[in-house]
Amino acid sequence: MEPQDVLAARFEGRRPHLRAVAYRMLGSLTDAEDAVQEAWLRLARADVDGIDNLEGWLTTVVGRVCLDMLRVRKTRREEPMEDRLPDPVVSREDVTDPEQQALLADSVGSALLVVLASLTPAERLAFVLHDLFGLPFEQIAPIVDRTPVAAKKLASRARQRVRGATPIPDPDLVGQRRVVDAFLAAARGGDLDALLAILDPDVVLRVDRGTLADGMRTIRGVRAVAGLAATFQRMAIAAVTHPVLVNGTAGLVNTIDSRPISIMSFTVAGGRIAAIDILSDADRLARVDLTHVGL
Incomplete structure (x- = not known):
């Protein structure tokens, strides 16, 4: 043995x-x-x-x-x-x-x-x-x-x-980040036309707020997702955004008073955002180890 x-x-x-x-x-x-x-x-x-x-x-x-x-x-x-x-x-x-x-x-x-x-x-x-x-x-x-x-x-x-x-993400992380930065700029400015240009026509947005809230909400299509421009704008202005990789692709950790309020993952395919996944479940966010990214 x-x-x-x-x-x-x-x-x-x-x-x-x-x-x-x-x-x-x-x-x-x-x-x-x-x-x-x-x-x-x-x-x-x-x-x-x-x-x-x-x-x-x-x-x-x-x-x-x-x-x-x-x-x-x-x-x-x-x-x-x-x-x-x-x-x-x-x-x-x-x-x-x-x-x-x-x-x-x-x-x-x-x-x-x-x-x-x-x-x-x-x-x-x-x-x-x-x-x-x-x-x-x-x-x-x-x-x-x-x-x-x-x-x-x-x-x-x-x-x-x-x-x-599942769209295949663009392999270039620098290019992915450029697209995510363009999304952020459009969100902060409340620029609907810019959002429409950066989102894939079949974009899917998933928001997981946890079972104690309303669970996971899924929104499909560029018009429906871009229609949340005011929500994106409020979040982009209120929070401090930290660029990170989430599951190997361009993402963001959003904080208020140094407390994480959401983690966003973007799937960038063909130079446009094909999927956005937002985890805002407070209980699960508290269990995510962010020390290694300086948060």
Whole structure:
């Protein structure tokens, strides 16, 4: 048997990868940590001599744990994740954090996580493990109690929904920031024409105020979103805006008296804003670690 401290060190080396898998599956940083911890407990009880590929074994275990957690959510119907925005991962634009890099590899933006939350648990697992992490369907099939062919079909259905609902963000972060700055300038000036020019015709705005308020509100279409110009103007004038990356794309943390009042994530595609996600749930904002971005 491998010494426990050696096994623990091997596990810690794979923790960032496992957190990334669990975060994509669950959309919750707290739940992702719980899933990874459960994987460690199972590893500590396992016969590691029979494990040839530790990372593959752990990825499979985390997948099983996340699938069970998703199914419990569906059964209990307690605050479904599709009715809330995923936990934001906030980072500075000028600093590269290796752990956050691993968490956000494959450009997993907020808009993608929202779509993933609308999939069935089995579809989400098949898509995440295969399309985002490259696991073969032969490994995925036993987790979802399907044949490899059926698992492939699950991933295919999920892929079609993701492609149809998620715009691909422009890869240039400098360009993304330029567009977000133009949005801010238009908002501060209450310039409706400028907002119409910077927003994609099919733009989607999601605002999550928390279950104690009115939950998540979704507004679609450039006219409807630009029609909130007065609201954008009040927010832009009242708050101090801090440019950050949110889930790897251009975003903002808005504060009043140094207290975060919202975190905004923008999906910029084709030089226009295709999606805006705003988390303004006070309870969830209080749990977001912003110390590493100087807030």
